[in-house]
Amino acid sequence: MMSLRYLPLWITAALLCLLFGIGGWQFDGFASLAVVSNLFSDNAFLLIVALGMTLVIISGGIDLSVGAVIALSGVAAGLLISQYQWHPLLAFALIVPAAALFGALMGVLIHVYKLQPFIVTLAGMFLARGLATTLSEESIAIDHSFYDAVAEFGIALPGGGWIGSSTLIFMVVLVLVIMLMHYSRFGACVYAIGGNSQSAQLMGVPVASTTIAIYALSSVLAALAGIVFTFYTFSGYALAGVGMELDAIAAVVIGGTLLTGGSGFVIGTVLGVLLMGVIQTYIIFDGSLSSWWTKIVIGLLLFGFIVLQKVLSRRTALTAAAGSTAHG
Amino acid sequence: MKQTQPCADSLQQARLARYSPGSTKASARYLWPLAALILLLAANLLLDASFFQLSFQDGRLYGSLIDILNRSAPVALLAIGMSLVIATGGIDLSVGAVMAIAGSICANLLLQADLPLVLVITAGLATGIAAGLINGTLVSYLRIQPIVATLLLMVAGRGVAQLINQGQIVTFLRPDFAWLGSGSWLGVPVPVWLVIAMFGLSQLLLRRTALGLFIEAVGCNATASRYLGINDKAIKLFVYAFAGFCAALAGMISAADIQGSDANNAGLWLELDAILAVVIGGAALSGGRFSLLLSVIGVLIIQSLSTTIIVSGLPAKFNLLIKALVVLLVLLLQSDKFRRQLSSWLPKLRKWRKGGQA
Known part of the structure; x- marks a missing residue:
């Protein structure tokens, strides 16, 4: 049965390799370290957001506010650095805890007041986007020596590859999230809540603090993604990251995490984002395909994975029922 | 399964609301959203004395009120469909995209020479129903979670x-189709008439037959309603097809309004407004009961709020922020726990104030 659990993960990985192989066979320069490292640096912010979304979805919830939090943290960083002349690190030190508070408040609404995550984080999305537009409607350029240093920092690889600071930040976050989800008590609690929150409560899982921490963490990662996004664009803009929550959710699903909660792997989400990135790269390399095909292909992929999950979960349910008929 | 209990409760309430119109519970349900709407409109009157003035020019009524009604027409149509979907415990995220598809189909058909208008409209509506049937099949027969199933579309x-439009904004010059979006009949804009017609027909269909009760029963407990002999899968299929139909109509109105189809922006994020309107109208996302009237009032509240912000002279950038705060307040007021806290705080607060004065 264990192998079935990993099946969606293997399929995503195989599709990723297959598409990359086809691209490399069709186009010169597709299968190069430069393309791979661009894949990571162009999608670093999406990767970071999607990691937080994985946590939320494994717990059985959803967070629609992340795209807006990216915009809000970007605008806040832009204002503090460009207008108030703060040092970027000082600005980040204010933004990240503020995001944690924002997420924790959503967690409180969800757990204490028993409101649906979907509608609470939708309100959170309006609030964050509203705050961002209230702070500044125009894009704020960020010009600071720290940003230049961040942009120049990196490790050169042979073949034109380049591991930039964004990729490094993502890798650190990835290691931390994997440790947290797969090797810590907190992670076990998240899986337990996603499996069945009432059973988790009865088993003594601290449901309240865990739920609040999950949403706080998701907002923190979104704020971090917003900061990485400012490294990428050298500006903060209130309309940045529109619809990014959907990309993140799609990546999580393609990565094999069940939207009903309780099952999934952090690394699957990374594969999901990379698969979406490779599709985009392929379409850019091809040149004759239009950008809307990206959306259609991602939609079809989503459909394929959801049907696969259905088949798998029905089969595991059947075998589980057959194995435990005595227990009714 | 933890939702079964409050849900059974809400079905009971829904029955009470229908069979004993004078019962206090039923009127309380309508009281708060209506009060909010009236409050908002009154605030507008204070801000701008000419708010309620209507003028009659060129055979059409003009004024802020007509403006609110006209602007809220597409979302009102979406909300009518969304109410039914949410009543079955589902959600439809795809209605905005369906608006865009229906708009693009109509726009491209209108470019073909001399297709009769009826055919174009039928094609648009059929597209919406087809999209809804896809959603419905995924939800009821493949048993995919509604959020995910509709996220696909x-x-x-x-x-x-965008594929249909080949990435362009397709514009057309057909006054007869444009009439759907910008025309008027008996002085009232056509979109408003369409909402009234859709509302009336749905209300007849749902409340004069058992269909409405079936939908609420499926939303409360799909398994139990199946044992009662209700075909829960067919009911779910129907509500998604209905939502698709409403979305297509909304899409055609917005395409007719700008005389073109913009695949990127038509109906963008309107699904969220529609869901919000239904929730503001007091429906629980876990399903069970619905009221089309309350959903439409929810839409009017959202639209009046935006108008109030404009009338009050605040910059439009505060629009989203104020909307978010109002939504949070409405959500909290719907939470039993918050209401209990509030009612336990109020006496304390009064006591504290008295103590302060003494």
Whole structure:
């Protein structure tokens, strides 16, 4: 049965390799370290957001506010650095805890007041986007020596590859999230809540603090993604990251995490984002395909994975029922 | 399964509301959203004395009130469909994308020479029903979670609309189709008439037959309603097809309004407004009961709020922020726990104030 659990993960990985192989066979320069490292640096912010979304979805919830939090943290960083002349690190030190508070408040609404995550984080999305537009409607350029240093920092690889600071930040976050989800008590609690929150409560899982921490963490990662996004664009803009929550959710699903909660792997989400990135790269390399095909292909992929999950979960349910008929 | 209990409760309330119109519970349900709407309109009157003035020019009424009604027409149509979907415990994220698809189909058909208008409209509506049937099949027969099932079409649908339009904004010059979006009849804009017609027909269909009760029963407990002999799968299929139909109509109105189809922006994020309107109208996302009237009032509240912000002279950038705060307040007021806290705080607060004065 264990192998079935990993099946969606293997399929995503195989599709990723297959598409990359086809691209490399069709186009010169597709299968190069430069393309791979661009894949990571162009999608670093999406990767970071999607990691937080994985946590939320494994717990059985959803967070629609992340795209807006990216915009809000970007605008806040832009204002503090460009207008108030703060040092970027000082600005980040204010933004990240503020995001944690924002997420924790959503967690409180969800757990204490028993409101649906979907509608609470939708309100959170309006609030964050509203705050961002209230702070500044125009894009704020960020010009600071720290940003230049961040942009120049990196490790050169042979073949034109380049591991930039964004990729490094993502890798650190990835290691931390994997440790947290797969090797810590907190992670076990998240899986337990996603499996069945009432059973988790009865088993003594601290449901309240865990739920609040999950949403706080998701907002923190979104704020971090917003900061990485400012490294990428050298500006903060209130309309940045529109619809990014959907990309993140799609990546999580393609990565094999069940939207009903309780099952999934952090690394699957990374594969999901990379698969979406490779599709985009392929379409850019091809040149004759239009950008809307990206959306259609991602939609079809989503459909394929959801049907696969259905088949798998029905089969595991059947075998589980057959194995435990005595227990009714 | 933890939702079963409050849900059974709400079905009971829904029955009470229907069979004993004078019962206090039923009127309380309508009281708060209506009070909010009246409060908002009154605030507008204070801000701008000419708010309620209507003028009659060129055979059409003009004024802020007509403006609110006209602007809220597409979302009102979406909300009528969304109410039924939410009543079955589902959600439809794809309605915005379906609006875009229906708009693009109509726009491209209108470019073909001399197709009769009826055919174009039928094609648009058929597209919406087809999209809804896809959603419904995924939800009821493949048993995919509604959020995910409709997310598919939300992501892919806009791509399909762009594909139909070949990435362009397709414009057309057909006054007869444009009449749907910008025309008027008996002085009232056509979109408003369409909402009234849709509302009236749905209300007849749902409340004069058992269909409405079936939908609420499925939303409360799909398994139990199946044992009662209700075909829960067919009911779910119907509500998604109905939502698709409403979305297509909304899409045609907005395409007719700008005399073109913009696959990127038509109906963008309107699904969220529609869901919000239904929730503001007091429906629980876990399903069970619905009221089309309350959903439409929810839409009017959202639209009046935006108008109030404009009338009050605040910059439009505060629009989203104020909307978010109002939504949070409405959500909290719907939470039993918050209401209990509030009612335990109020006496304390009064006591504290008295103590302060003494």
